[in-house]
Amino acid sequence: MGTARALRGLAGSCHPGPTLAVTVLVTVLAVASGRDAAGCVLVFAAVLTGQLSIGWCNDAVDAGRDTAAGRTDKPVVAGVVSATAVRDAAVVALALCVPLSLASGVVAGLAHLVGVVAAWAYDLGVKATRLSWLPYAVGFGALPAFVTLGLPGGPWPSWWVVLAAALLGVGAHLANVLPDIASDLAAGVRGWPQRLGRARVSALVPLPLLAATxxxxxxxxxxxxxxxxxxxxxGATTAAGLTAGLPAAGRWPKAPFVAAIAVAGIDVALLVANGARLTA
Structure with a gap:
């Protein structure tokens, strides 16, 4: 029973929604790019372990802050799993991510690992600085490179695909932080969105998302x-997410971030439906 409880806690601590969404979207992109079945499986496994490591690292690092804030929605705070177990899981997932990434080729693997390291840097402290947007831009921007560099001949992705992915990352960062700005400021976290304030971030969120599309x-x-x-x-998805995330009774605080991921899904669907060439 204890093991089952800990596994449930780990599942809840990995940020399952974003982890699954990013993994599936990148795998679909790999299929659309022409990666063979084995290559698509490797992309899925590498991205999944990378995203798991990022989510677990985030909850392990934030355990003390979440406890002080009374975040009982977090498995660590609720006592479902220990911060030590979450930290250890993050390290194991990262260790697995390295060979799984490099299995697509050294250059492709390094591209993916650069994005994963950027996300870890965010978790470990960059999120409290003016450069908090940069790991998201690097992390998302690296994903198309990971997909295409694993193709025969190792072609680089087109510049517009990389820039669009980076813009999606910046939009996701703004949308993810938006509902927590007040509590972050109270806890001393002063990243780029927190310095801008809720009103400015709300106005800014649609810009990178629509620019990417x-x-x-x-x-x-x-x-x-x-x-x-x-x-x-x-545009409609972004607007709906911002509206649903307004601080009113019955609203959904994470709606802006879910909307940002949905926009990423629209963009991937656009690429697949039009048979876009991802490479230059």
């Missing part, structure tokens, strides 16, 4: 009907 849509295909539909869908 526009870059993927119009930069590759021109002003096609599908491009306009994708941009409209991204």
């Amino acid at each position: 526009a870059l993927l849509a119009f930069g590759s295909y021109g002003a096609t009907p599908a491009a306009w539909v994708a941009l409209a869908a991204a």
